[in-house]
Amino acid sequence: xxxxxxxxxxxxxxxxxxxxxxxxxxxxxxxxxxxxxxxxxxxxxxxxxxxxxxxxxxxxxxxxxxxxxxxxxxxxxxxxxxxxxxxxxxxxxxxxxxxxxxxxxxxxxxxxxxxxxxxxxxxxxxxxxxxxxxxxxxxxxxxxxxxxxxxxxxxxxxxxxxxxxxxxxxxxxxxxxxxxxxxxxx
Amino acid sequence: xxxxxxxxxxxxxxxxxxxxxxxxxxxxxxxxxxxxxxxxxxxxxxxxxxxxxxxxxxxxxxxxxxxxxxxxxxxxxxxxxxxxxxxxxxxxxxxxxxxxxxxxxxxxxxxxxxxxxxxxxxxxxxxxxxxxxxxxxxxxxxxxxxxxxxxxxxxxxxxxxxxxxxxxxxxxxxxxxxxxxxxxxx
Amino acid sequence: xxxxxxxxxxxxxxxxxxxxxxxxxxxxxxxxxxxxxxxxxxxxxxxxxxxxxxxxxxxxxxxxxxxxxxxxxxxxxxxxxxxxxxxxxxxxxxxxxxxxxxxxxxxxxxxxxxxxxxxxxxxxxxxxxxxxxxxxxxxxxxxxxxxxxxxxxxxxxxxxxxxxxxxxxxxxxxxxxxxxxxxxxx
Numbered sequence: 001x002x003x004x005x006x007x008x009x010x011x012x013x014x015x016x017x018x019x020x021x022x023x024x025x026x027x028x029x030x031x032x033x034x035x036x037x038x039x040x041x042x043x044x045x046x047x048x049x050x051x052x053x054x055x056x057x058x059x060x061x062x063x064x065x066x067x068x069x070x071x072x073x074x075x076x077x078x079x080x081x082x083x084x085x086x087x088x089x090x091x092x093x094x095x096x097x098x099x100x101x102x103x104x105x106x107x108x109x110x111x112x113x114x115x116x117x118x119x120x121x122x123x124x125x126x127x128x129x130x131x132x133x134x135x136x137x138x139x140x141x142x143x144x145x146x147x148x149x150x151x152x153x154x155x156x157x158x159x160x161x162x163x164x165x166x167x168x169x170x171x172x173x174x175x176x177x178x179x180x181x182x183x184x185x186x
Numbered sequence: 187x188x189x190x191x192x193x194x195x196x197x198x199x200x201x202x203x204x205x206x207x208x209x210x211x212x213x214x215x216x217x218x219x220x221x222x223x224x225x226x227x228x229x230x231x232x233x234x235x236x237x238x239x240x241x242x243x244x245x246x247x248x249x250x251x252x253x254x255x256x257x258x259x260x261x262x263x264x265x266x267x268x269x270x271x272x273x274x275x276x277x278x279x280x281x282x283x284x285x286x287x288x289x290x291x292x293x294x295x296x297x298x299x300x301x302x303x304x305x306x307x308x309x310x311x312x313x314x315x316x317x318x319x320x321x322x323x324x325x326x327x328x329x330x331x332x333x334x335x336x337x338x339x340x341x342x343x344x345x346x347x348x349x350x351x352x353x354x355x356x357x358x359x360x361x362x363x364x365x366x367x368x369x370x371x372x
Numbered sequence: 373x374x375x376x377x378x379x380x381x382x383x384x385x386x387x388x389x390x391x392x393x394x395x396x397x398x399x400x401x402x403x404x405x406x407x408x409x410x411x412x413x414x415x416x417x418x419x420x421x422x423x424x425x426x427x428x429x430x431x432x433x434x435x436x437x438x439x440x441x442x443x444x445x446x447x448x449x450x451x452x453x454x455x456x457x458x459x460x461x462x463x464x465x466x467x468x469x470x471x472x473x474x475x476x477x478x479x480x481x482x483x484x485x486x487x488x489x490x491x492x493x494x495x496x497x498x499x500x501x502x503x504x505x506x507x508x509x510x511x512x513x514x515x516x517x518x519x520x521x522x523x524x525x526x527x528x529x530x531x532x533x534x535x536x537x538x539x540x541x542x543x544x545x546x547x548x549x550x551x552x553x554x555x556x557x558x
Contacts, residue, residue: 007192010379010383010386013386013390014196014200017386017389017390018203020393020397021203021206021207021210021393024210024393024396024397025206025210027402027553028214033363036556038416039476043224050356051359053356054356057360058360058361058364060364068415069415069477086491104255105226116337123337125337147495150495150497151488151491151492151495151497153491169426170426171426171429171430174427174430177405177554177556178402178430178432181213181363181364182363182364182366183554185371186371193378193379193382200382200385200386200389204385204389207389207393210396214400216550229441233410233439236542237542241546244543244547244550246550290411291441302523305525309519311519311523367399367549367550368554370408370557
């Protein structure tokens with residue numbers, strides 16, 4: 001059989017459709033979820049990790065972007081670094097790691113977070129620290145906003161050891177959400 | 187006419203494209219919206235229902251997922267159930283239904299919510315309670331985070347009567363957002 | 373060559389696939405981002421504009437929807453309009469423009485926002501006011517929730533001069549997110 005003009009046209013249309021389909025499937029990001037973590041409370045940080053682990057269980061690649069107040073949740077209280085006056089002051093005012101996070105409600109001078117932790121434990125919910133360990137095991141990626149690190153006066157040396165943790169700009173966050181099915185921001 | 191090899195190949199390519207298109211259209215979820223409701227303030231809860239009803243008016247299927255503090259908005263103050271000490275204490279500290287929700291700002295010892303309600307009424311905005319009734323009429327689905335119910339010590343018996351309300355895990359939320367065009371989390 | 377029935381069928385399938393592809397590409401909104409701005413704090417408003425500008429730098433069309441408390445960030449403190457008693461009272465209680473926004477944390481009776489502004493300046497981060505000017509230059513669109521304007525008692529005459537700023541209903545927000553790749557709500 002000789003290829004007719006009509007068939008050539010059909011073939012070209014199909015080739016173009018396939019290209020467009022490839023591009024659309026990639027951008028649909030059905031196997032990726034981005035989570036923006038900003039408010040830096042115990043409750044929102046726990047929620048972020050529960051969503052991350054829920055998605056990871058469905059083989060969805062999760063990228064968490066920690067920015068502003070939430071960066072403090074990633075401080076390692078056992079590490080300390082020399083800083084200038086302003087950074088030291090800020091570091092002193094901000095929570096020193098996950099165990100020092102406040103609640104968004106019912107803070108009650110520090111009793112609230114202890115109470116929520118106790119009740120969650122009682123109901124068999126993993127601690128935030130355990131959720132973070134699980135996230136590492138499940139390949140959840142953690143990215144930290146570089147600019148926020150600067151503003152808060154945090155150094156990468158005082159942050160937790162988390163596999164592959166990196167310090168990135170807002171452009172990385174834009175790329176992340178562009179290739180994700182959804183973004184949850186909390 | 188006999189089918190030529192080239193045509194068979196074309197047909198196979200088209201069959202595959204159609205399959206990929208079906209899958210992509212389903213996952214695009216252009217007719218679905220998920221709303222995560224977590225912070226449990228009067229203002230954010232009103233916003234959640236206004237967005238839900240706005241979407242429903244465009245024939246978009248809306249799934250609301252109530253978690254953490256927001257579960258308290260769904261308590262029915264007229265219902266009460268027997269509970270253990272800890273759950274009773276928590277239940278006492280948490281708002282008892284939509285009429286008891288605080289504002290995220292300008293709480294002013296309870297004057298803020300009353301003032302906002304009065305001003306919204308004056309401007310012809312429906313009350314939260316009316317928005318919830320409308321949501322039921324428009325087929326907006328409400329799902330409540332099972333784990334949060336446990337942590338807050340709430341029983342399904344003390345929640346509002348809402349058609350089809352169900353108590354689900356985080357996996358349901360992941361499925362919901364995977365099949366939605368967008369997720370709004372507030 | 374004469375067109376065979378099989379070829380006609382193939383052509384029809386391809387035509388349908390192309391139509392579905394067109395629709396899907398449009399709804400995918402890969403070149404659009406919606407940002408819902410509600411909480412109206414200095415930190416969340418800065419974050420909203422940094423994300424907006426980050427996306428605009430990638431040639432993504434950004435639509436910001438200001439609602440509830442966030443509308444106050446768009447007041448121009450140099451403008452004033454005559455209002456009734458209730459609106460005047462509300463206007464007096466709400467921040468008068470971007471320079472009066474509180475922080476979501478560490479407000480410390482007004483010292484917090486000044487401190488954050490000073491530290492951000494020190495780290496070379498643009499001020500919120502500069503970010504807003506840049507957003508205008510980059511074609512970021514700002515839409516304000518009409519209903520919130522009414523509830524807060526704000527008049528369009530007291531809002532900032534921003535190119536193309538408009539006052540819209542929730543339906544516009546639904547359309548916006550329906551045609552966007554993502555929505556970030558903060």
